[in-house]
Amino acid sequence: MTRKVVIVTVIGVLVGAIGGYAYYHFIGCASGSCAITSKPLNSTLYGSLMGGLLFNIFVPKPKQEK
Template identity: 65%
Template structure:
């Protein structure tokens, strides 16, 4: 399963790291931002979006 979705897993990890770094360095001053006010929300959102983006580039077998 890992070989099939390797690029997606890499994207999820990459996005989670970027999401946390965005929270850490930019964040939300007032605390009213839904995504960037919490490190958990920011990390999960980054992982989801990056995983979806990297999933586009995976080679899928063509059906006959």
């Protein structure tokens, strides 16, 4: 893995974690029965996973020589 891949993925994880916590804080789950949004830790971890995966899509693949 190159340095660029790591940096972009870490930025995605951070943005996702902030987004996940913001989702918990502003929307959340009133009844407490939602698996992801009932606790801030679950929501933050899920957001960071999704953010890392999403940002990792935008890293260009290295060209392979024939």
